[in-house]
Amino acid sequence: xxxxxxxxxxxxxxxxxxxxxxxxxxxxxxxxxxxxxxxxxxxxxxxxxxxxxxxxxxxxxxxxxxxxxxxxxxxxxxxxxxxxxxxxxxxxxxxxxxxxxxxxxxxxxxxxxxxxxxxxxxxxxxxxxxxxxxxxxxxxxxxxxxxxxxxxxxxxxxxxxxxxxxxxxxxxxxxxxxxxxxxxxxxxxxxxxxxxxxxxxxxxxxxxxxxxxxxxxxxxxxxxxxxxxxxxxxxxxxxxxxxxxxxxxxxxxxxxxxxxxxxxxxxxxxxxxxxxxxxxxxxxxxxxxxxxxxxxxxxxxxxxxxxxxxxxxxxxxxxxxxxxxxxxxxxxxxxxxxxxxxxxxxxxxxxxxxxx
Amino acid sequence: xxxxxxxxxxxxxxxxxxxxxxxxxxxxxxxxxxxxxxxxxxxxxxxxxxxxxxxxxxxxxxxxxxxxxxxxxxxxxxxxxxxxxxxxxxxxxxxxxxxxxxxxxxxxxxxxxxxxxxxxxxxxxxxxxxxxxxxxxxxxxxxxxxxxxxxxxxxxxxxxxxxxxxxxxxxxxxxxxxxxxxxxxxxxxxxxxxxxxxxxxxxxxxxxxxxxxxxxxxxxxxxxxxxxxxxxxxxxxxxxxxxxxxxxxxxxxxxxxxxxxxxxxxxxxxxxxxxxxxxxxxxxxxxxxxxxxxxxxxxxxxxxxxxxxxxxxxxxxxxxxxxxxxxxxxxxxxxxxxxxxxxxxxxxxxxxxxxx
Numbered sequence: 001x002x003x004x005x006x007x008x009x010x011x012x013x014x015x016x017x018x019x020x021x022x023x024x025x026x027x028x029x030x031x032x033x034x035x036x037x038x039x040x041x042x043x044x045x046x047x048x049x050x051x052x053x054x055x056x057x058x059x060x061x062x063x064x065x066x067x068x069x070x071x072x073x074x075x076x077x078x079x080x081x082x083x084x085x086x087x088x089x090x091x092x093x094x095x096x097x098x099x100x101x102x103x104x105x106x107x108x109x110x111x112x113x114x115x116x117x118x119x120x121x122x123x124x125x126x127x128x129x130x131x132x133x134x135x136x137x138x139x140x141x142x143x144x145x146x147x148x149x150x151x152x153x154x155x156x157x158x159x160x161x162x163x164x165x166x167x168x169x170x171x172x173x174x175x176x177x178x179x180x181x182x183x184x185x186x187x188x189x190x191x192x193x194x195x196x197x198x199x200x201x202x203x204x205x206x207x208x209x210x211x212x213x214x215x216x217x218x219x220x221x222x223x224x225x226x227x228x229x230x231x232x233x234x235x236x237x238x239x240x241x242x243x244x245x246x247x248x249x250x251x252x253x254x255x256x257x258x259x260x261x262x263x264x265x266x267x268x269x270x271x272x273x274x275x276x277x278x279x280x281x282x283x284x285x286x287x288x289x290x291x292x293x294x295x296x297x298x299x300x301x302x303x304x305x306x307x308x309x310x311x312x313x314x315x316x317x318x319x320x321x322x323x324x325x326x327x328x329x330x331x332x333x334x335x336x337x338x339x340x341x342x343x344x345x346x347x348x349x350x351x352x353x354x355x356x
Numbered sequence: 357x358x359x360x361x362x363x364x365x366x367x368x369x370x371x372x373x374x375x376x377x378x379x380x381x382x383x384x385x386x387x388x389x390x391x392x393x394x395x396x397x398x399x400x401x402x403x404x405x406x407x408x409x410x411x412x413x414x415x416x417x418x419x420x421x422x423x424x425x426x427x428x429x430x431x432x433x434x435x436x437x438x439x440x441x442x443x444x445x446x447x448x449x450x451x452x453x454x455x456x457x458x459x460x461x462x463x464x465x466x467x468x469x470x471x472x473x474x475x476x477x478x479x480x481x482x483x484x485x486x487x488x489x490x491x492x493x494x495x496x497x498x499x500x501x502x503x504x505x506x507x508x509x510x511x512x513x514x515x516x517x518x519x520x521x522x523x524x525x526x527x528x529x530x531x532x533x534x535x536x537x538x539x540x541x542x543x544x545x546x547x548x549x550x551x552x553x554x555x556x557x558x559x560x561x562x563x564x565x566x567x568x569x570x571x572x573x574x575x576x577x578x579x580x581x582x583x584x585x586x587x588x589x590x591x592x593x594x595x596x597x598x599x600x601x602x603x604x605x606x607x608x609x610x611x612x613x614x615x616x617x618x619x620x621x622x623x624x625x626x627x628x629x630x631x632x633x634x635x636x637x638x639x640x641x642x643x644x645x646x647x648x649x650x651x652x653x654x655x656x657x658x659x660x661x662x663x664x665x666x667x668x669x670x671x672x673x674x675x676x677x678x679x680x681x682x683x684x685x686x687x688x689x690x691x692x693x694x695x696x697x698x699x700x701x702x703x704x705x706x707x708x709x710x711x712x
Binding site (some may be wrong): 087147262263265267270272273274276277278280281337340355 | 521619620621622625626628629630631633634635636637689693
């Protein structure tokens with residue numbers, strides 16, 4: 001797969017369409033699976049890993065259910081290309097940073113990716129733009145069933161699917177929804193909301209999964225429990241809470257528009273102004289400002305911008321994307337300059353301004 | 357005098373022309389004088405004050421040396437109009453805020469103003485745009501001489517002119533130059549420079565004189581000593597130091613352009629971006645941002661703006677100007693909204709943008 005062909009698009013998770021896509025960025029489901037005849041990765045030899053990769057790669061590529069899959073040998077990739085796949089949410093940070101034989105099969109439309117030799121032998125991921133858990137579940141269930149006919153997954157009649165980490169045993173299922181919650185952040189309600197979610201065993205994470213910071217007011221909500229429940233119930237548990245979160249966020253936005261209109265408009269307009277004029281800007285500040293602008297567009301406070309362009313900027317200003325788009329590797333200082341240039345070019349284009 | 361006729365212009369002190377006007381905003385000279393036959397203001401009765409005003413007003417208006425003078429009865433003015441005259445540097449804050457019979461004669465071009473019943477019976481001020489102390493001195497000296505033929509100024513053969521405050525006794529002269537020193541502020545050299553000035557008995561003040569904060573990197577340098585020196589020497593002392601300060605500021609700007617070009621450009625460009633997009637903005641933040649933009653224009657980092665427009669914005673965004681331009685009195689919150697609107701309208705016009 002030529003990663004350079006992907007770079008100019010924004011990928012599935014930031015496509016910016018699908019139901020409730022002003023607040024719900026993407027719906028993602030993953031299944032953790034292991035081959036019964038091999039030890040878990042932590043105990044596998046290099047030889048084991050190579051065999052696991054060969055076995056799974058060939059089987060996985062036969063599953064052409066969800067568009068053509070292409071295989072990327074992650075171990076052979078340059079650091080920047082691994083980082084690129086992380087930014088697109090096609091592989092995990094752990095997968096990028098580990099060592100030894102490993103790879104990922106990716107569907108052209110980036111809705112499906114199958115990581116081989118991550119924490120488990122196989123991690124299947126299906127991601128849809130917007131709030132679309134049910135069809136994501138149907139798609140991943142079908143892929144899982146097809147694979148189960150070809151390989152022998154480690155399965156215990158009482159425990160269910162066996163996984164490297166006990167927290168995934170049972171269904172091996174993680175259902176997660178990425179939400180954009182800037183108004184709950186501004187109104188300082190976000191912590192309260194998260195505490196309520198934790199009480200019902202839902203986890204809250206930042207943009208790039210476990211341990212990552214919440215950047216740009218993006219949050220992932222996912223199930224903690226994988227054992228003792230049916231897959232459908234787990235999908236339903238997350239799916240049922242999302243409309244409530246959407247409602248809280250919308251109420252907070254309405255409140256801000258009503259009670260603090262000038263300050264909200266000011267925040268949004270300044271963010272847009274800085275993004276259009278900065279000469280050097282970090283990734284973190286970019287996310288933060290794009291988040292304000294995104295809310296501004298959704299609230300009609302900015303009229304000359306479209307959400308898909310903004311989503312594209314979110315991903316294209318990430319370090320690896322930026323460097324791949326530019327075609328050279330850049331240190332942090334030069335990336336910040338290139339990022340500012342990229343933002344000016346794309347944000348000033350839309351209203352006929354010159355980038356200066 | 358109809359103050360509303362002045363409001364749409366930027367006045368003399370921010371005309372933005374004259375020698376070295378990228379750094380030297382204005383050159384100002386004032387003389388403190390008192391009538392021999394009346395007590396100082398602190399001991400004068402209301403009756404005295406009224407007589408002083410009547411006497412001086414009639415004499416002053418006969419001096420049509422420097423263009424037509426018009427008289428404004430400050431005691432009759434609304435608070436907003438007094439504030440307006442302070443913002444234009446035509447009267448002092450003390451004159452605006454005190455009580456009783458008092459007024460000011462103002463030349464149409466605002467180069468000359470004569471305050472009656474300020475701290476002294478008469479304060480003559482001549483202000484020229486840019487670095488132009490010598491001709492300001494010649495002009496004020498001529499006005500003083502003409503008045504001295506008409507009234508009897510309190511004068512002691514040994515001490516010189518007698519004034520209400522001992523710090524003005526002798527010449528009654530204050531020579532001051534308003535400088536824009538943003539690069540010395542950024543490079544943290546400003547305090548060192550000011551300490552050196554204090555050693556040679558020069559005072560440093562903010563934009564609106566004694567006790568006022570240095571806003572927008574504007575500083576007034578003036579003589580402390582008024583006694584025991586000839587007027588010409590006092591003018592020369594301030595006049596001689598200014599080229600050195602200009603040189604320091606230019607060196608600091610060169611240093612920033614050379615060693616920190618991206619950061620400087622970033623600071624300037626963001627300031628411009630915020631001024632063009634903010635929906636609510638305080639007077640202080642406006643000054644601060646306009647100061648960066650002004651330096652940016654002078655260094656060629658911003659090309660689509662002219663200094664006279666910027667100087668006009670400095671004065672027009674002051675509270676009283678803003679309200680007079682709008683034609684209504686506004687509270688702080690509404691002023692901040694109106695100020696942002698005014699800035700957007702004027703800064704976006706120049707490059708064909710819509711104010712949004």
